[in-house]
Amino acid sequence: MPELPEVETIARTLRPQIRNTSIQSIGVLLPKALQAGTNLLPCLTGGRITNVSRRAKLLLVSVSPSVFAEKALLKGEKEILLVFHLKMTGAFFVHPAGTDPEKHTRLMFDLGLAGRLFFNDIRTFGYCRIMLPQDLNQWPFWADLGPEPLGMSAKELGLHLAETLAGRKISIKAALLDQRVVAGVGNIYADESLFRAGIAPMLPAASLSRNRMIRLAGDLQAILTKAIEECGSSIRNYRDAHGNAGAFQNAFAVYGRKGARCLDCRTPLRDTRVAGRGTVYCPKCQK
DNA sequence: TCCTCCCTGTTC
DNA sequence: GAACAGGGAGGA
Numbered sequence A: 001m002p003e004l005p006e007v008e009t010i011a012r013t014l015r016p017q018i019r020n021t022s023i024q025s026i027g028v029l030l031p032k033a034l035q036a037g038t039n040l041l042p043c044l045t046g047g048r049i050t051n052v053s054r055r056a057k058l059l060l061v062s063v064s065p066s067v068f069a070e071k072a073l074l075k076g077e078k079e080i081l082l083v084f085h086l087k088m089t090g091a092f093f094v095h096p097a098g099t100d101p102e103k104h105t106r107l108m109f110d111l112g113l114a115g116r117l118f119f120n121d122i123r124t125f126g127y128c129r130i131m132l133p134q135d136l137n138q139w140p141f142w143a144d145l146g147p148e149p150l151g152m153s154a155k156e157l158g159l160h161l162a163e164t165l166a167g168r169k170i171s172i173k174a175a176l177l178d179q180r181v182v183a184g185v186g187n188i189y190a191d192e193s194l195f196r197a198g199i200a201p202m203l204p205a206a207s208l209s210r211n212r213m214i215r216l217a218g219d220l221q222a223i224l225t226k227a228i229e230e231c232g233s234s235i236r237n238y239r240d241a242h243g244n245a246g247a248f249q250n251a252f253a254v255y256g257r258k259g260a261r262c263l264d265c266r267t268p269l270r271d272t273r274v275a276g277r278g279t280v281y282c283p284k285c286q287k
Numbered sequence B: 001t002c003c004t005c006c007c008t009g010t011t012c
Numbered sequence C: 001g002a003a004c005a006g007g008g009a010g011g012a
Helices: A004-018 A038-044 A067-072 A133-138 A154-165 A172-177 A187-197 A210-229
Strands: A025-028 A034-036 A048-055 A058-064 A080-085 A090-095 A105-110 A116-121 A127-131 A270-274 A277-281
Touching: A004 A048, A004 A058, A004 A090, A004 A210, A025 A038, A034 A038, A038 A067, A038 A080, A038 A127, A080 A133, A127 A133, A154 A172, A154 A210, A172 A187, A172 A277, A187 A210, A187 A277
Parallel strands: A034 A127
Antiparallel strands: A025 A105, A048 A058, A058 A080, A080 A127, A090 A116, A105 A116, A270 A277
């Protein structure tokens, strides 16, 4: 559920709360939440959190290891990354020192007087990988990530999409959801940007003209930018690192509105499945 | 390229 | 008490 705007919001709200704190200890309440790098776990003790950032739907916590860990365990390595994927229900909260884990707490980082960072996840699809920066590119998912949609102009993004998807048979919605094509888009923002661009989700991606692809790129960027301004979309569980809900769900034109009428033409919205995902669109406005 | 599965809380 | 929500891995 947390897509690019939600993970960006979490990074922004978490950063000021944990930057420059030091990790006293780590509690692993659900072993499978730690998907890789268990061997690096001891290297984090005494480390200082230097930044919180985002790439695609991944949240990255940068840790500067203690001098002891750097010399004795890491052969001089000066940065360790905690790479989190929140999947559908992952969330972060900072609670006061001494707070007990909650029902859905999977990992707990004791930050001394700064409190405790909780990684909570109801459905347990989310994970954390402890990685060294130079190992990121050995991780296929990371190495194959497409570009950040907000990291270039609409024209550049549109041309990238057109070039990447030429000759392929997948639908435009499946293409937007494919993290190798463009990074950070999930079901909500795929449906919303396709509505805004007036493109039917099941249309073959390769059938779109360059100009339509550039238009779609611009609409995707506009939707993502607006969603970040609104601190993301809160449906079901999403909260930022302060526990606050986002507001972009109030601006949904199609997502979650099946059976309702199109905001533009009053035609009943149709729901179907595309790329294995629930998909809502306007059969009249989206061709 | 597409389908199934993982998982739990909510909705029907 | 079943259907549904869905990102991405893995298999068909």
